[in-house]
Amino acid sequence: MAQLFSIFLVCITLGTGLVWAFDHWLLAPRRRRQLALAEATGNLDQDRRDRLLAEPGLVESCRGAFPVIAAVLVLRSFLYEPFQIPSGSMMPTLLVGDFILVEKFAYGIKDPVWSKKLVATGEPQRGQVFVFKHPLEEGKVLIKRVVGLPGDHILYRHGQLYVQPACQGGQQPCPAMAEVAKVPKAQGAFFQGNLALDTSTEQLGKVKHDILSNPMVPDRTGQYFRQSGHRPGEWTVPPGHYFAMGDNRDNSSDSRFWGFVPEQNLLGRAVFIWISFDMDRSADSWLPTWVPTGVRFGRLGPIK
Template structure:
């Protein structure tokens, strides 16, 4: 849907821009020439009302002239700088909640054309711990949001709720890093639930990023549903070059790279950087209002995303 909107925005910008250009270079000079001929035929300058009528733009041209700079500014802002997204599910809890509205930095991983999403100017690569928005590999029309866990060349193991990473060995390095468990600190449970089960909240450190995750120790890992990479065990993966391994912070309620594989670099949309609005969606089933109507605003959640 977002891709279709981008294409529509480009077409509208081109259409209104073309009208603006034709009016500036062709139609406006013709109106001025017609005015000059009318004044010459009248033997002098016409009155102000007549001059304004002859020089006036047609209403549809005036609409396009007024809309063009606004639409062009929106196109530049949305395509190359920032794009708003809404969090639709709880897969990134507790970092992001249903009802959060976020800004995604589009230029974080390259400036791309708004139609074909091909990188025109490289600007950077995802880092471990980044929260990324990307085109879902199994259905590129759908936008997904997850956290980068594995970089190209990394070995990832997720076993019994424990995450292990062996970073890729840099070329020319004699001693490569070994496999190590990602550290996490217990913060208690009972704040969040999955059904009737209270979730354990832990603070995890991924690279330079500290963030909270949720775990349900009463819920076994769904190893039988994991994406199987040839040459590795069912709960192990080696990230190919040009791809990334991404997981949700709500580990037992997230369909992520464990289940469908890796995120190709060309699927990257941008980096989630800011919560600009957050609505509480906790409406009871017996309410006469639709479930999508907010019950309040969570002002305390506004700010940078970590």
């Protein structure tokens, strides 16, 4: 859907721009010549003069719409795009009802139609929250956290994450597999049904952030994506790919289950919560589920 909207914006921008340019370079000079000829053959009142110079209705509409639509296209395609959090897979960092800004140029400037990288501006770093197109489900957009970079060795067992960074440029000795630091923080701030979830603070690269875990969920190793030559729950990130996980570790469909995120699927980095609506309501509420019950002003700000 997002890709179709980008194509629609490009088509509308080109269409209105071409109509405006056609009038500016061809029709408007013709109208001025007709006015000059009419003035040379006799006196003209102001009403006749205005009719000769008047733009067609379509041209007037396109001239007014073109700069606005072009500005929206540039802003959305190359700078920032709004995104609504659709699920609780990134709790507690992001909640349903959060509206965020995605920095489109963080991982390269791409054309809005074919998503081909035009200018390299950066690459995802471990711990960043990024937005990308689902590798297997066309049209679906996900938001997760970068856990593994190209060449990294990832292990996830019994709710604990281990990362062995890729050995770079003849580095000796190569980094060893290390447990990602996780410090218990609280219980009962978030729930899944009636069950209180455990909150921990995790240090992933340079980023310190909170994660949730469900103590009642068994290890789901049998459901994990199987990479050839690796044991269940163990992966090596291929070149040009990334390993993504949700912060709500036991309620997130991510790279553990469907594999790696190709570089060409990246849409940008999540950087800011610009508004957050509270969607909680009692079971007997007569309001539709999409109607907010309040605004969570305390959540506005940068995303860590």
